[in-house]
Amino acid sequence: MRSAVNAGVLSLVIEQPSYGGEIGRRFEERYDGLLSSRPQHVYKALDELRAQGLVEPFELDDDAGLGQQPVRGYRATAAGARAYRRWLRSPIQVGSRARYEVMIRLASTRPDDCQTAAFLLDAYEHAVLALARNLPVRSGNVIDRLIDEERRTLADAQLRWIARARAELRT
Amino acid sequence: MSLLLLDRVSKRFRRGGRSGREQVALRDVQLQVDAGELVAVWGRRRSGRTTLLQVAAGVERPSDGAVRFGGVDLARRPMLGRPGGIAYASTHFAPVIGETVLEQVGAPVLGSDASTASAQVVAFEALRRVHAVDCAEHGVETLDHDELLRVAIARALVTDPRLLVVDEPTQGLRLARGRDRALELLRSLAERDGVAILMTVAEAADLAGADRALTIDQGELHGLTEPAMGQVVELRQSRG
Numbered sequence: 243m244r245s246a247v248n249a250g251v252l253s254l255v256i257e258q259p260s261y262g263g264e265i266g267r268r269f270e271e272r273y274d275g276l277l278s279s280r281p282q283h284v285y286k287a288l289d290e291l292r293a294q295g296l297v298e299p300f301e302l303d304d305d306a307g308l309g310q311q312p313v314r315g316y317r318a319t320a321a322g323a324r325a326y327r328r329w330l331r332s333p334i335q336v337g338s339r340a341r342y343e344v345m346i347r348l349a350s351t352r353p354d355d356c357q358t359a360a361f362l363l364d365a366y367e368h369a370v371l372a373l374a375r376n377l378p379v380r381s382g383n384v385i386d387r388l389i390d391e392e393r394r395t396l397a398d399a400q401l402r403w404i405a406r407a408r409a410e411l412r413t
Numbered sequence: 414m415s416l417l418l419l420d421r422v423s424k425r426f427r428r429g430g431r432s433g434r435e436q437v438a439l440r441d442v443q444l445q446v447d448a449g450e451l452v453a454v455w456g457r458r459r460s461g462r463t464t465l466l467q468v469a470a471g472v473e474r475p476s477d478g479a480v481r482f483g484g485v486d487l488a489r490r491p492m493l494g495r496p497g498g499i500a501y502a503s504t505h506f507a508p509v510i511g512e513t514v515l516e517q518v519g520a521p522v523l524g525s526d527a528s529t530a531s532a533q534v535v536a537f538e539a540l541r542r543v544h545a546v547d548c549a550e551h552g553v554e555t556l557d558h559d560e561l562l563r564v565a566i567a568r569a570l571v572t573d574p575r576l577l578v579v580d581e582p583t584q585g586l587r588l589a590r591g592r593d594r595a596l597e598l599l600r601s602l603a604e605r606d607g608v609a610i611l612m613t614v615a616e617a618a619d620l621a622g623a624d625r626a627l628t629i630d631q632g633e634l635h636g637l638t639e640p641a642m643g644q645v646v647e648l649r650q651s652r653g
Binding site for chain 1: 589622627
């Protein structure tokens, strides 16, 4: 799955089948700061996922409290569930976008799926260590030094967070 | 065959007090280090980082698993301080060993058949390798952090080790320049002299330039615990 928005929408449909507006609301909460959550993006993602056979429409009953008219909801197909699992565990490239990729997938991980969370932490750590290893040993001018210092400080914070996250998963 | 192999190593310490509870310092650690490789392990305090080095060097025996150096179990044949073996660079110097840096650095070779004069020649050469010749006639207590680290490494080098173990080499080095110089020294020992280095660091900045970087937390080692396959290793001309 190439689109992170599509993957995020699919994970929300798997978590709780629902109608577009409600999925959009959860999308905004879940991926705030990570992905653009404009309604048209979510509806476009649902259309694409449906065209790919990863979600299918179904009729929501009145218990949802949405009025008299039947409302069309979306639920995942078996192919959608498989695509979601493949996406979560697919390799993450080392680079500046690794954090973004890990955070989106972590936000898409079920709270009881500690194995996937651990996999994502390993991938994140791998990326942070690779960047830290490749930082210049000696910095040049004052701007270079400031930029390197920011990267080092960030790497320390990321490694500390990963250690805390692992401890959290163990409990 | 790896120079150093920690094969499913665990280490437990018994806590004091009535409870007698065990503290697990290392959990099922797997680690390989090749000749000439610089491996840095990032870890917080009480993460197990120092125990990892102590077990790797043979200072502590593992509770489970085995530590092999050149294929030989350290439990059968300790290699710490032996020529061509393992050296642990410690910045602790006992005053009783000697008054000057030269005496302190040469002390490890005095145990063999070496005379005081030949030990001093070896010590002087080790100090030259770490760019600390100026410290030779001074007392250890007069050294600053940067010099103390260099002298500690020099003392470790007198037995011509194939593996050098260093716990937080940049600790106490407040200035970036001192830290850069310390890391450059360790890198040059690995690159130029082919000495494998296993070190712990407390800051990500100290991972710069390492061949491999790992982390340790609650006794678990994470990251690439063995050298990457297909790594191109430049052949070095043998010394001497």
